[in-house]
Amino acid sequence: MRHGKKDNHLGRTHSHREAMLQNLATSLIMHKRIETTVAKAKELRKFVEPILTKAKDDTFQNRRVVFQSLHNKETIKELFGAVADKIASRPGGYTRIIKLGNRLGDNADTCLIELVDFNELLVAAVAEKAAAATKTRRSRRGAGAGTRQAAASTEVPSAEVVEEAAPAVEATEVEEAPAASTTSSDDLTKIEGIGPKIAELLNNAGITTFAQLADAQDETVQQVLTEAGPRFNVHDATTWNEQAALARDGKWDELAELQDRLKGGKEAEE
Template sequence: MRHGKKHNHLSRTHSHREAMLQNMASSLILHKRIETTVAKAKELRKFVEPILTRAKDDTYQNRRVVFQSLNDKETMKELFGTVADKIASRPGGYTRIIKLGNRLGDNAETCLIELVDFNETLLAAAAEKAATTTKTRRSRRGSGSRAAETTEAPAAQVAEVVETTPAAVEEAPAAELVETSGDDLTKIEGIGPKIAELLNNAGITTFAQLADAQDETVQQVLVDAGPRFNVHDATTWNEQAALARDGKWDELTELQDRLKGGKEEA
């Protein structure tokens, strides 16, 4: 009986499973993020996080234990050098799993697993949010003076807006207005009006920009929008956008039919 044995075998023998996790851990340490299935990512996290904890204390014994698990000199050099310096102040939770949705072939749930301290985009956003967030306290004293200020301020602000807005609209060239309109991103399979709006807010307004954007950047836009949009698979959007950018609509239609399995949408 398997009482208390909760780890996932991943449909592999013990030696095959250990070798696979060893290779995935090396790839994660060297490249800082890899794409895999959610089941493998959860097992990899349990395998690699104790190794990262040992790497923070660079001793001969820890190097022997870690090399027994990784068995790769280049990975050891990267781990005890760059990675150990980055995670030195983190007490745990070195990895993050970002779900990408189900892949087309076997409908397996895929994800990105990455080292938290090497995602510069999220770190910068967190630092900016912490800097702009301030604590406020409400007090009953002096409420009358504040009320007087708030009643006087809007009139000046409204007058300023009324004076400046028409001039700005008249001076805006028509060519610039045409450029900012962008392309209809909803022609890409998997992009609806809401996702198109999210991409436009992120600065991706044309087929060319979407074709040049990295999958991680597009997926991060969906992740930031919440779990409702995080389930969409954006791996084929670049290819579709490239065809739309080049005006190859027939090839785009054939690709979208293959993505749908040759069936019309309900």
């Protein structure tokens, strides 16, 4: 008997079921929305939501644990990058199931399963509804005196005030003009071994471009990681300047070949 056993085996062996859920989770993370049956979607939700929770804390151990479940480097990059940034403020419930009805052929109950924060239409609709709910209706009683008083207090300022305010605007524009010429930064997360949080640490330390990372000493980068705490000190930064030099020179094919040989930012053992 199956008393108390809530998992749906989906008519598959354990290994077949695990492989199927890995593929479904990979597709969901990469495409943010997939169509499948309701039974598979419910099992996928139980499989992928703990993974999404771990992705919110970008540590070396969490990356290893998640990689054991997904077995795909590109999925790990997307998960700990764009997806983790989107769901950072959500305490749970990262997925939504939308039923589509029965499909032709086998009459299976189908649905869409999607990541909640990536449905821009529904997110905008919820925000608009929340903004409309915050508006309050005010009574029009006694509006006569109040309206006249408000009108008196909002009279057009005199010409002298306008003439005095004009030079201040010009001075502000002259002072703020140089601030527009800022150097653009590169996406350091394209370097194998650097996640969004490490990239933020490097940016705070003044390393914002591939050229700066390529010229930085290994001791300097390791010092930044050490000061950030023990969770970042475990990363090996010995190949980051080599990867950054290839990215700086636009040698993306050579960078991809190098990253295929790397595991966690260091040379993988044969």
